[in-house]
Amino acid sequence: MEKVSVIVPVFNAGEFLRQCLDSILNQTYSNLELILVNDGSTDGSAAVCEEYRQKDKRVRLVHKKLGGGGVGAARNTALPLISGDYVLFVDNDDWLEENHIEFLYQSLKESDSDIAVANFTEFFQDRGTFGFHMSSEDYFRKVYTPQEWFKMQYDGHFSFSQCFTVPWAKLYKAQLFENIVYPEDEKVEDDYTTWKIYLMADRIVYSNSGIYFHRKSSTSVTKTVDQTYVFPLRSIEERVAILGLIGFDISEELRAYRWRLQLHKDSFLEAGRMQDYHKCLQKLAILEKWL
Template identity: 50%
Template sequence: MEKVSVIIPIYNKEKYLTKCIDSVLEQTYSNLEIILVDDGSTDRTAELCERYYEKYDNIRVLHKKKGGIGSSRNAGLAMATGDYILFVDSDDWLDKKHIELLYNHLKKNNADIAIGSFNQFNDESKIFEIMIRDEDYFEKVYSPQEWFAYEYVSIPYQFDITFTVPWGKLYKRSLFRDMVYPEDPNVVEDDLTTWKIYLLADKIVYINKPIYVYRTFNKNSITAQASRLSTVPLEGIEERISLLNQIGFDVSRQKKAYSWRLHVYLENALKDGNYSKYRDAKQKLAILKKYNAD
């Protein structure tokens, strides 16, 4: 049985960490290396990590100076010895068959990445937000070009979130040979990285089954996700459009999403009185209109 390295970046998550780690330990796929990366936590996270380390032989722990989630992912990748990589956010948890299902579908289809979907759990209301029902199940194999067509499809299965986040995916470790996450705490590391990993794959298999539970912390979590996307720095999508266009991908949806973000940036810049940001967004919108992309 091949080894899967499960990387859990952690910062001040003592309240949620036990449920997260236990859900990994309870997986039906047993050959796991669990890497806990404590990013300079100031609560009881370090103590909890050490307790698990002392109790379980397959758990490894790194305590590091705070550097952000990108640096924690990179540190975990540097420690990983498995054949495959799987990320879990430290306030989320996994279905018991999460890894087994992803592994089996990856092997069955000779794919490089296996992706599953998720449901949300609102921590404030203690209510599950069900995205996918049993009758919605399907599985499909995509080329990277085909998978990119779903990047901005949010309804009905929240593909836009699934596309961007690093979790909910089993990756061949070899895909990370020359890939690192940005460590600047002011950037959104997944928006700048996940899509590049897709381009290194030959096949991507997706199963429309909620095998991950994503914990949210506000009343309108889906709306909040859209708001988060609208405020992600523009450099990521600009880089994506440029590169995808060069390699012959259809970037029409990418340009529409870019236009939408620019309009949101304009609104936010006016509200904030940031006229430099406003002028920059206005200029970029004018360029889009010139090329009939707006």
């Protein structure tokens, strides 16, 4: 069995951390290492991490000081430490179906792919209810080239757009992360990074099965930060540039870029950031004239 390196950034995970860690260490696929990066937790999460390190030799632990760059910095800290053949990310308040890793590993090997992707199931913490994006009748598995995969990213079915962007619910060949760096100065970092890893792959296998449980609450990052941080301009401008240079169809990217420009324009106007507001107007005017 090849080894899987599971990376979990930890920051004040509270009562949810044990469920997360247990779901990883009790996987049906057991040849794994669990790399915990504690980013200065002050709520007892550090002690829980230490407890799990002491009772399971597969657990490796790094403690960082508070304010060390957030989730992006935690991932950057963990990646040079991996000894596995594959990489898998889990958020510290989420949890996995018990065969999550085995399922992804088998789908990757059977399809000779570089990345195996699954969908997810939401758990709304404040209501104590689950949100299902699909039923058993919706299951399918398909192998994509990167060009085909990027055509899917704005598909609204099965919450696919979020599935495309997030780093979790995916098993990656470790070699894909050479020179990958997560931003450490952004409130939401995945929109800047996940798509670059796809471009380093040759084959991506997707299984429409919700085997990752993603917890959502009123304090979740995407609920508490401005939507301009969730849908940043800089990341999509970089994506349009690179995809255009390598010959991908960027028509969907340009539509998404226009939408983000409108979002930022309205946000900047409301905040009184008039220079940024006019920059958005200028870019929209250029697109309107030439496209």
